[in-house]
Amino acid sequence: MIHTAIRTENLSRSFDTVQAVHDLTIEVPSGIVFGFLGPNGAGKTTTIRLLLGLLEPTGGRAEVLGFDTQMQPDEIRRRTGVLFEYSGLYERLSAEDNLEFYGRIWHLPSGERKSRIKELLTHLGLWERRQDPVGTWSRGMRQKLAVARALLHRPTLIFLDEPTAGLDPIAAAALRDDLAALAYREGVTVFLTTHNLAEAEKLCGQVGVIRAGELVAIGAPHQLRARGNAPEVEIVGRGFSERILMLLRDRPEVAAVDIQNDRLLIGLHGNVDVAPLVGLIVSSGAEVEEIRKTRANLEQVFLTLMAEEEED
């Protein structure tokens, strides 16, 4: 059992004057869903192509499942499944024929191939329409089929390049659930690129954030959230006078105070105890109905990281 599914060291790739991936150094442990986040054109797809040995790096190196991407790309492709931005399905062929083709490519014995195809199509709710040409299917169904194709040969690692892009929210949620269930059930490592932060937060055990080819952050979603905006306290009530605001601003643990729509918003320096602040507000004559302590979600962290990079 390999403990590190993917390891890159200063991996770089440029196209003429454009630096698509720059000095990327990451380590993805086996058996997790790794989210690779970034805006369009950040270098996510290029990274997948580099990891599959489909493109040669202009600098650095990478190992996937213990194999060098430049020296042993065949060994990597033998053990991985992939779903690129486009489903890559043959629309003139039926779902069964699409899977049959890839099953043959991966040398699955006839009996196993048939039972595996049935298992996956049934699990994804596509079995009834297995004989229809894929071109007649909805985009959501095609994406599900493409996920089935990526998992068909029970790969150790699968690359999914924005699997829910272009899907409506219901189809995206359904595919996400299927993906999570399948990944968990099959025990595979998933390398998922997305710019859907909510998706990454739900699915991923670890995320990396890339911008303009450079890695700007990496870690578990909760670690990234902790790196992001400091906690904030939202207090719903009445009587938040100017004097209370001034008293709060004088406190060392308070970073900012503001009133928005009759709600008192207090920005904090770190994860501090808010009870003394609430006591101060109440003793100064305000009425408190509700107190919420919020932490930045992954989307806020992502936007902050992108903004920081732009400023740099």
Add this chain to the structure above:
Amino acid sequence: MISDVWTVMWKEWKELLFQRTSTHGGALTLLIVIGVFGIIFPMQQGNDWVASPLVLLLSGWVSFLSVANVVADSFAGERERHTLETLLASRLSDRAILLGKFCAAVSYGWGITLLVLLLGLFAVNLACGRGTLLLYQGAIGWGSVGIGLLSAGLAASAGVLISLRAPTVRQAQQTLSLTAMLLPVALYALAYGCQVLAIDRHALVAAITATSMTEIVCIVMAILTALDMGLLVLALARFKRSRLILD
């Protein structure tokens, strides 16, 4: 490797079958080719058909045309329909992908030619047999089969080579058509060259006439084999996954 080539051929055939049977135009074109060259032509020629050098030309031409009609789709079609990258990310080797597509196109074109040759024989026997079985004579028989195969190979290797880098099927088809037009131009240039070099045309014609049909067929097949192999090797050399993805 052989099973991988077979797998790619299986997929190509499935797609071809769908393409040919799902549109009236596709099926009709095929029926017209088979009807004209497999029934009408032979019946017009009668008994002479089985010994006519025209059969050699026809088998080469039908093969070339049939393959040229479908081979442009091999890589350009996959690129256009966004299936190429997934195929390249599979465990298939470069050779298996290329040879699978090449063999599928050749078997399609050669299959049609064999069908036309068999139908022609059947039609001639039916119309002019008069109790005796008419068969293609000597070099005409095996030459037609061989030239049919090698012409299919020529169209397939040239088509695959062009399709490798063509961004769209239409562009691949256009380039392939232009390339096919080079053949008569080359023949004309050869004739012009003979004139310029003051080669005695009558002596040349006499030399050709003195050569037996078997020798001519062998020479033509040798030239076609060399062209097929050369183009196929060139296609293999140009098959670079990174280039195919970025093109």
